[in-house]
Amino acid sequence: MEPAAPRALPSGLATALVFFASGAVLVLEIVALRLVGPYVGVTLQVSSSVIGISLAAIAYGTWLGGRLADRYDPRILLAPALLLGAITTALTLPLVRWGGELLRGGAAPAVLLLAAMAVFLPAFLLAAITPLTVKLQLGDLRRTGEVVGRLSSFGTLGAITATLGTGFIFVAAMPSSWIILTLAGLLAVAGLGLGWWLRRRDPALAVPGKPRTRAVLVTVGLVGSGLGASAPTPCDVETAYHCARVDADPRVPGGRTLILNSARHSYVDLNDPTHLEFAYVQWLGALVDIQKTGGAPIDALHLGGGGFTVPTYVAHTRPGSKQLVLELDGGLVDLDRRELGLTTGPDLGVRVGDARVGLAEQPSGAYDLVVGDAFGHLVVPWHLATREMAADIARVLRPGGMYAQNVIDYPPDRFIRAELATVADVFPHVALIAPRDALDGRIGANFVIVASRGPLPLDEIRSHLDLVDEPVELVSGAGLEEFVGGARVLTDDYAPVDQLLAG
Structure with a gap:
């Protein structure tokens, strides 16, 4: 006798979960372009690297999520995937900012490695959520097309919403570091909330020792957020297009150098506007x-x-x-x-x-x-x-x-x-x-x-x-x-x- 199939999630919750996870991946991808720009520039190669690494993370994450969904009860994996996604998202900032100082320049290996530091791990983990959710909803094989189509559609809509929201609103409203840390916080809240709801619905999902595991994950996440907040930043001001700062010239009392994305862009003498x-x-x-x-x-x-x-x-x-x-x-x-x-x-x-x-x-x-x-x-x-x-x-x-x-x-x-x-x-x-x-x-x-x-x-x-x-x-x-x-x-x-x- 085969074991009973895991209980499906409510349709609305499954849809919201796929929408949110897919959107989070696109937020990470767009913000990654801004995080790596000050160290390796903003070029077609850099954009291609970030997009390619993101797609690779989605491909491998989806594949792994599908394999795990066939071997384990997806309900015990969804909350950890969100929590691990939160932790790796928070760790993105220190990884890129400390790693960027070592990989500064524009060589192709450095660009690819820095892009991977910025987006691969959290995107890989979050991409696994969709196949885990799909497996839970496939209780009736006669409705396979409907279920897969709906979740795929809402995952795409989540990605589109995140792309437009990040490009038109979030980047203009807050620094990239705040976007990353806010996203990490939302993922953590979603993971903890989903885990609590699933255990309340089915007490059999409660595993001895799990509170200790959650405590460890929360601690790692907090440490990652702290490292991200304290990591060196090349910006005094982050505009919609540049990581910018102004350095005083120690040789000239009124001399100021404008640095854009770590490149010396302009020099201004406040006391002599004719000085070039x-x-x-x-x-x-x-x-x-x-x-x-x-x-x-x-x-x-x-x-x-x-x-x-x-x-x-x-x-x-x-x-x-x-x-x-x-x-x-x-x-x-x-x-x-x-x-x-x-x-x-x-x-x-x-x-x-x-x-x-x-x-x-x-x-x-x-x-x-x-x-x-x-x-x-x-x-x-x-x-x-x-x-x-x-x-x-x-x-x-x-x-x-x-x-x-x-x-x-x-x-x-x-x-x-x-x-x-x-x-x-x-x-x-x-x-x-x-x-x-x-x-x-x-x-x-x-x-x-x-x-x-x-x-x-x-x-x-x-x-x-x-x-x-x-x-x-x-x-x-x-x-x-x-x-x-x-x-x-x-x-x-x-x-x-x-x-x-x-x-």
């Missing part, structure tokens, strides 16, 4: 200085704000200039106002939103200068690096207006060559500013592309570049064509920016 610290910003400053004559006001559009170093430089060296900055991160703008002395107004406006969308809204022929300095970590967002983007920039420039674009690349310099080919496909006159070692493929560096529909004042640009702190080359004509070689033009249909940068 970074080499590439000095090159941009030289291009600002040659606009018009005698410090006359200009109309400038900035794609990306960062620390607002260049817009502030324009405002102080060319009073009366009208400028608009398109900055995606409103939290970063608020940080600039608090920490970096940013003052906006009629002459220096900010539009919070995507740079390409904001560019499309600008009138034709409205600007003397467009500065492209938008980055996702060290990478120009792909949709800002295409021929279509360059064509829209050309549209908003006045005759004789200039486009200056900052690009970071590393040997063998595949991205900068492709971006030069792309810009040259729209603008008939293009030049490149870069250190000689970078042009020779010996070092990674900033490159600044200069483009115009009219002839560029190359002699005047060279004379101003001679005044910057470090020697730099201005390449144009045949030399630039040789450097670009046969690089392919980037388009909205083909722009593998991350892969080109990775070499």
Whole structure:
């Protein structure tokens, strides 16, 4: 005689359990991207690693949950799965933050390992809940399709709800650490509550010594939460897009460095807005200085704000200039106002939103200068690096207006060559500013592309570049064509920016 099948969960409880567990996995996946970003960047490879590790965890967790459901009473496994999911979720923070300090960089093994630390264990455990729940509900084989379909549907709806809720609400409302710890707390409450309800419904599920086990699990969870709260964090402020902090320069009383995702992004001198610290910003400053004559006001559009170093430089060296900055991160703008002395107004406006969308809204022929300095970590967002983007920039420039674009690349310099080919496909006159070692493929560096529909004042640009702190080359004509070689033009249909940068 076969043993009686375990009593099914109430339909509503089973549905809610699958909905919640599936949603928790997606919360972990999205937040994992933000946890690992400060250490290995925010690139296509990093996103692919987190998504791939999450899917692997779901696959293996579902497989193991199904095997366990056939061997044991699923009712004795559901609550422990939730509790272990809570503990491993809480441990995510110390694992990533301590591990991130050791794995800092962008090498593929480091990215994969850090992604696994961020999401694999809790996602693996939570993924086992669905097959355990399904097994409990399959009391009538004639309704197998209905049961599996309903639970699968609500699991997917839970994932969708968590994705939208995390992306639109949670990330904007609280730091990633709070999201993780709150999720761990909810999982723990759900596990303890479900275990209590199941034992009350069927006293036979009570196992001697289990209170001690629960006490151990709770202790481990509390320790994990404490370690997560005390683990080193690279952020002073976590915006919707960046892990940001501002460091004081011990050499300069008013010097401040803006760090975004552990990369030195901008430098601002609160006592001297005309001081340009970074080499590439000095090159941009030289291009600002040659606009018009005698410090006359200009109309400038900035794609990306960062620390607002260049817009502030324009405002102080060319009073009366009208400028608009398109900055995606409103939290970063608020940080600039608090920490970096940013003052906006009629002459220096900010539009919070995507740079390409904001560019499309600008009138034709409205600007003397467009500065492209938008980055996702060290990478120009792909949709800002295409021929279509360059064509829209050309549209908003006045005759004789200039486009200056900052690009970071590393040997063998595949991205900068492709971006030069792309810009040259729209603008008939293009030049490149870069250190000689970078042009020779010996070092990674900033490159600044200069483009115009009219002839560029190359002699005047060279004379101003001679005044910057470090020697730099201005390449144009045949030399630039040789450097670009046969690089392919980037388009909205083909722009593998991350892969080109990775070499």
